[in-house]
Amino acid sequence: MSLASAETTLKVVPQADLKNVDPVWTTAAITQNHGYLVYDMLFSMDSKLQPQPQMVDTWKTSDDGLTWSFTLRDGLLFHDGSPVETNDVIASIKRWSVKRADGQALMTRVKEIVAIDPKTFEIRLEKPFGPMISVLANAALPLPIMREEEAKTDPNTQVTTIIGSGPFMFDDKAWVPGDRVVYRKFKDYKPRSEPADGFAGGKVAKVDTVEWIYIPDTNTATQALIAGEVDAYEIPPLDLLPMLKADPNITVKVLDSLGKMGHIRPNHLYPPFNDVRARQALQLLVDQREFLAAQVGNPDFETVCYAVFMCNSALESEAYAEPWMKPNPEKAKELLKAAGYNFKDPIVVMLPTDQQIIYNNILVMVGKLKEIGVNVDAQAMDWSTLTSRRTKTDDPNANPKVGWHIFPTWWTGVPMSSPLTNAPLVSTGDPKTAWFGWPKDDEIERQRAAFMDAGTHGEQMKIVDALQKRFYEFIPYINTGQFVTPVAWRNTLKGVPNALLFVAWNIEKTE
Structure with a gap:
């Protein structure tokens, strides 16, 4: 591997092996982390856990609180080059809501979800639902926007074709369960203009490739981080934290203070x-x-x-x-x-x-x-x-x-x-x-x-x-x-987002 290539590859020891790739079908945290890389969301939580627009450009609600209108921002594309449209969004909301507690609560109030045009849709309610935006911005079990084709899959059946519109593409050919998962920068992704803040703001992919390297032995994984063989360790063993904290080349930080x-x-x-x-x-x-x-x-x-x-x-x-x-x-x-x-x-x-x-x-x-x-x-x-x-x-x-x-x-x-x-x-x-x-x-x-x-x-x-x-x-x-569980990363990484978990956008490798 050339030096240039190595400098654009972010190597992470994830918390678990990735075998299930549908973030709606399962609540497993490793799959939700995978979903954050591949899919984009309508709204996302910032570092203060306040919902902010992500795929949505503008939105409004009627005076009686029964009609919510959302317009998608320009330039949203899936990884296959097709545009993200409201039919994709509506199918994704319906599928996600079957499996998520807050989505189920929302749907008890929904009369219908209607596409007005390819960029605008309305959620029409039988009864007002105050936490609408917070629900659509669920941080831990987020609403991934899929193509309509995948989003029409029974939510109790796994989606197997992983095509999102997020900052990274899932490389299914390089995926080896029990060994590694590979994500490639999506060059046509259009980030928001705001600075990255938690899960919100501009998701700028500053590395070409993200590799999750599965190392089940915690001592081996810790030594790999110390030696610079990997760049980050998502959940390092707590008994080895003193060793990591003593290393001047490593940052140890709690990202999720609630835990x-x-x-x-x-x-x-x-x-x-x-x-x-x-x-x-x-x-x-x-x-x-x-x-x-x-x-x-x-x-x-x-x-x-x-x-x-x-x-x-x-x-x-x-x-x-x-x-x-x-x-x-x-x-x-x-x-x-x-x-x-x-x-x-x-x-x-x-x-x-x-x-x-x-x-x-x-x-x-x-x-x-x-x-x-x-x-x-x-x-x-x-x-x-x-x-x-x-x-x-x-x-x-x-x-x-x-x-x-x-x-x-x-x-x-x-x-x-x-x-x-x-x-x-x-x-x-x-x-x-x-x-x-x-x-x-x-x-x-x-x-x-x-x-x-x-x-x-x-x-x-x-x-x-x-x-x-x-x-x-x-x-x-x-x-x-x-x-709480701290995350550890080498100091060669700059710009790690202050989100609830270690996400790959906005991160630069300085050597």
């Missing part, structure tokens, strides 16, 4: 976790301090948090959480027995061995379950395999090699911090609309719907407290603690 929430998800469709008592048992096995020590191991990055909508957020509340803050293994065992579990049948737990934080999280839970006599079938796999398998609704009691009882993950704090965007809280019970695990609870859905009409912060907090109460009665999932 993430550790998460244990039970399968609500089948015994024993279709019984609330079994889910309450899981909650009573959790001491967040112990889980955080395993997941993170650095108090500077940890927050014990029993607030459903995150600590240090606008909707923070720990109402009704106190009875669940102290673990009680004896009570947990009683509850599992009352739920009908016989302590003989295997409980299938998926363990992602290539995700250090998530893996350590679930190892603690596996140990807690074994301590009270649960027969744990701990099945090791990589993260990409887990994110594919968690979509399966097969009965794990009958088909333990396909179905599952429990899986771990973490959630970015921004979507978790509101009833509109908290995807695992959606409790329709429908695999087409609820997140994997598929809880069903009418009261949670009633309160989530009421939140859309809450006009003041005080009104919102009343609903938040009601949701906290129902959350701990119903236990749709178990939080294992809030934490």
Whole structure:
């Protein structure tokens, strides 16, 4: 490789291997990061989490709040050279809204979405929907604008042709799952004129190629960054941060100050976790301090948090959480027995061995379950395999090699911090609309719907407290603690955007 070529290639160790490439089909963070490079969005959040126009040039709303009109900016092209038009946008909104909590909320108010001309469309509502722009600017699970052809794909089926209109093109021929992903600069991309700010502003591609190099061994990846073999490491191991911070050639920085929430998800469709008592048992096995020590191991990055909508957020509340803050293994065992579990049948737990934080999280839970006599079938796999398998609704009691009882993950704090965007809280019970695990609870859905009409912060907090109460009665999932994860990059990189995650636009390599 020539020196000139090397200088225009940004090499990044991503948080996981990329195997699923449709950012609507999955909520996996690695796929959302991929989506940010390839696709563009109607609106994006700036560094202060305020929505700003991205693909949209101008917009207006009627006096009664029932009609929203949007006009796309000039020069928007897909990577195949075709223009981005309103038929693409409308199909993309409809597909995305099926799979996203805030999109579902929006569509309960939508009467129709109409193309006025190739650049202008209207969203016509049955009832006003105040958070319209914030929903269209979802930062963690963004609305990717696809060609109409792909956007008409069933949202529960993966799109396989990846053609967006973002600053980088996905090179499917160079993609080697388990090794690397390659993106090429889209030379016909027209960035906005404003400076880059968070996910908003001008997305200027200043490198020709972005390579994601998958290195599952954290020590090897850390040494590759120190040696200059890669330029950035998205989630370096927290126990090796002192070494990285001591290197004068490396910057270590937290980009997302709200952070993430550790998460244990039970399968609500089948015994024993279709019984609330079994889910309450899981909650009573959790001491967040112990889980955080395993997941993170650095108090500077940890927050014990029993607030459903995150600590240090606008909707923070720990109402009704106190009875669940102290673990009680004896009570947990009683509850599992009352739920009908016989302590003989295997409980299938998926363990992602290539995700250090998530893996350590679930190892603690596996140990807690074994301590009270649960027969744990701990099945090791990589993260990409887990994110594919968690979509399966097969009965794990009958088909333990396909179905599952429990899986771990973490959630970015921004979507978790509101009833509109908290995807695992959606409790329709429908695999087409609820997140994997598929809880069903009418009261949670009633309160989530009421939140859309809450006009003041005080009104919102009343609903938040009601949701906290129902959350701990119903236990749709178990939080294992809030934490932040710094990003590390070599100082040869300049202009790293102050977004919630490491994105490749605006970055220059100085040598």
